[in-house]
Amino acid sequence: MNFGAIIIGDELLSGKRTDRHFAKIAELLAQRGLRLSWVEYLGDDRVRIAAALTRSLAAGDVVFSFGGIGNTPDDQTRQAAADALGVELVLHPDAEREIRARFGDQINDVRLLLGTFPRGVDIVPNPFNRIPGFSVRDHYFVPGFPQMAHPMVEWALDSFYADLFHRHPKVEKAFLLTGANSYESALLDLMERVVADFPTLRLFSLPSISDDGQRRHLELGVEGESGLVDQAMASIRQEVERRGISWQWRP
Incomplete structure (x- = not known):
């Protein structure tokens, strides 16, 4: 509903x-x-x-x-x-x-x-x-x-x-990505793969730029059932590491 x-x-x-x-x-x-x-x-x-x-x-x-x-x-x-x-x-x-x-x-x-x-x-x-x-x-x-x-x-x-109420408890997890390839268009194929592999999860990507315009960040994560969220985040982590993108857990 x-x-x-x-x-x-x-x-x-x-x-x-x-x-x-x-x-x-x-x-x-x-x-x-x-x-x-x-x-x-x-x-x-x-x-x-x-x-x-x-x-x-x-x-x-x-x-x-x-x-x-x-x-x-x-x-x-x-x-x-x-x-x-x-x-x-x-x-x-x-x-x-x-x-x-x-x-x-x-x-x-x-x-x-x-x-x-x-x-x-x-x-x-x-x-x-x-x-x-x-x-x-x-x-x-x-x-x-x-x-x-x-x-x-x-x-x-x-x-x-x-x-x-709380019929399907949801969790949300995300990485904060930085580096040369940490912009949305460079990761579009990864996002599309996550959406295809985990259709019941909600994927989100939130780009930001530092006040001086020198640093780019991308908050990339998913929301949904806890076990599937963990699987999706493991998949994302593996791929961003393969591409040499720095990451940390979103605070």
Whole structure:
């Protein structure tokens, strides 16, 4: 099962605020032996958000959508989700109960807009202030505030996907290669061989250049099942030594 994230907000694209969701969702998934497959950043554009949700709903991925579920005019995610689902927005009874419990005698129609969601969804509880998000078809819509959103994501993972946790524990190992032939194009044939010999592993190569431009490094490694990773790394080591390339284990 693939996990994705949609991170929404004009303020992120303009640079007024720095995204704090990408690193956190990757961390929360990794803690549970899972991996983020993709992430998409979008502004507060109802048409674009609806198009992205239409694609992700059709793909069947588990998706966490951050931001845009408030009640101000620039919050477009609730409306976009309704468009993608082909339903109207309605006041969700469970959301209404949570919001009324939160505000008590200070409740009003504007605050109840916070519980107006696409028809047929379920709520995602918000332990921070009881203003819920909503979920439908493995899509979880949470606020843009990290202190609210991240516990809500953890709740969804632990409530509905615990059977996937650490099902196939993975390890990652890599060499740091240096020397005249330690650039990607010179090692392309080796990489292709590793991919062919170990199709269930994820190979990665990350080149870097020193600040003065004089030294090249290549981080070359694989991720996957422990025994296969060790076999692949032994194969890589044998070949880079044959080619006279200096190596060390990546710290």
